[in-house]
Amino acid sequence: MHKRPHEVEIIGAPLDLGCNLRGANIAPATVRIAGLADKLGELGIRALDSGDVPVPLRETLGPSAAAEHYVHVIAEVCDDLCSRMDRALSFGRFPLVIGGDHSIAIGTITGAANYFHRQGGELGLIWVDAHADMNTPGTSPSGNVHGMPLSTVLGVGHEALTRVGGPGTRLRPENVALIGIRNLDAGEKEFVRQTGIAYHTMTEIDQRGIYAVITDALDDLCRRCSAIHLSFDLDGVDPLWAPGVSTPVPGGLTYREAHLLLEMVAARGILRSMEFVEVNPMYDNNHQTARLTIELALSALGKAIV
Numbered sequence: 516m517h518k519r520p521h522e523v524e525i526i527g528a529p530l531d532l533g534c535n536l537r538g539a540n541i542a543p544a545t546v547r548i549a550g551l552a553d554k555l556g557e558l559g560i561r562a563l564d565s566g567d568v569p570v571p572l573r574e575t576l577g578p579s580a581a582a583e584h585y586v587h588v589i590a591e592v593c594d595d596l597c598s599r600m601d602r603a604l605s606f607g608r609f610p611l612v613i614g615g616d617h618s619i620a621i622g623t624i625t626g627a628a629n630y631f632h633r634q635g636g637e638l639g640l641i642w643v644d645a646h647a648d649m650n651t652p653g654t655s656p657s658g659n660v661h662g663m664p665l666s667t668v669l670g671v672g673h674e675a676l677t678r679v680g681g682p683g684t685r686l687r688p689e690n691v692a693l694i695g696i697r698n699l700d701a702g703e704k705e706f707v708r709q710t711g712i713a714y715h716t717m718t719e720i721d722q723r724g725i726y727a728v729i730t731d732a733l734d735d736l737c738r739r740c741s742a743i744h745l746s747f748d749l750d751g752v753d754p755l756w757a758p759g760v761s762t763p764v765p766g767g768l769t770y771r772e773a774h775l776l777l778e779m780v781a782a783r784g785i786l787r788s789m790e791f792v793e794v795n796p797m798y799d800n801n802h803q804t805a806r807l808t809i810e811l812a813l814s815a816l817g818k819a820i821v
């Protein structure tokens with residue numbers, strides 16, 4: 516039987532400063548207009564929308580901010596998100612964050628990790644993505660922060676970003692499951708292999724099937740973790756179903772694989788917070804990706820066919 520949270524807090528994070536391509540910043544508005552809160556209501560979940568975290572417009576920031584890839588601006592937004600996550604969890608709510616590019620995960624994950632560590636538990640992380648997002652300032656070909664959030668929450672990256680939410684590493688590499696990867700930068704591959712995180716490539720998913728892969732990933736996380744945070748990059752899904760993303764990569768999760776993955780996460784009853792990121796309405800096909808985001812969120816919250 517799927518367990519559903521009673522109250523979800525919707526938090527918008529309209530940030531696109533972590534990448535070159537514009538447009539992820541309008542995704543929170545698009546997903547809301549596509550009916551997120553109403554669909555949650557139909558599932559019997561109370562949806563409380565606490566609005567967006569403030570993000571300065573790119574046009575209002577000077578050339579010095581651009582030259583450092585907006586690192587300090589992103590850090591400030593992530594600090595804000597970190598407190599918002601912590602507060603929502605303290606009120607017993609399930610935070611559902613709509614990005615924004617993937618940089619926002621630096622704030623959401625530190626917020627969730629801070630909260631659950633204070634409760635004496637450990638946070639597990641399921642990260643669904645075409646990319647590993649494990650570049651460092653040294654390995655990144657572009658310098659864009661949305662290619663670095665996973666290494667950052669593991670404690671490696673720009674100092675302004677690794678100190679978001681206070682000192683200390685909050686996430687143990689063994690508590691991370693990276694799923695759906697198929698496009699890594701050369702310097703990143705080495706780092707992914709060395710960190711000790713569990714990674715499940717599309718090749719493995721092709722060979723073993725999504726059911727076996729997610730069962731193993733969840734079995735492993737549930738042995739140690741008291742709570743799981745889901746960080747879902749829509750580019751993890753194949754562009755056939757999710758065309759509206761900033762960096763599409765062919766060969767991704769099918770529509771059914773993505774739903775089954777999330778249905779299985781929901782069935783464990785241990786998911787406590789999540790975000791959906793990298794939806795880019797400027798490149799979408801009639802809001803298909805915004806609508807898919809809502810459907811996927813519902814599956815993760817326990818919507819089942821029967």
Ligand SMILES: [Mn+2]
Pocket residue numbers: 617644645646648661748793
């Ligand atoms: Mn990503």
